[in-house]
Amino acid sequence: MARKFEMQAYDLRAYLKKFKNETGEEAISDGFGFLTESDDVRSAYIEYSTSAADAMKAVHEHLDAIADALRKVNRNTEVNDDDVAALFGKKSDGGK
Structure with a gap:
């Protein structure tokens, strides 16, 4: 399960990079040009793009x-299982 989350995070990071390249300030400015009339709209799109990228980054980090937490839980569970088994007399060599 941890691997699936890791892969989703990796995929999202790749999508985020592509999104930033396609919707960053430079790309938006190129699309609107530098006409005075389009400055407000361009600024709004840049702000929206930045907010969306920040949200995607937060999801990626989450x-x-x-x-990481799932990996840690798995490790701790294995250690606890071994400790409990030892309490009940199971030897670390497989009970032989």
Whole structure:
């Protein structure tokens, strides 16, 4: 499960890079040109693009954190299982 979250985070990071390249300030300015009349609209699009990119980055970081937490839980569970098994007499060599 941790691997799935990690892959989703990786994919989102790739999409974010593409999104920034296609909708960054330079791309938006090129699309609108530098006409005075379009300055307000251009600024609004740039602000929206930046907000969307920031939100995508936050989701990416959250997915990465979930993947790390799941790995840690899995490690801790395995250690706890081994410790409980030892309490009940199971030897670390597979009970032989």
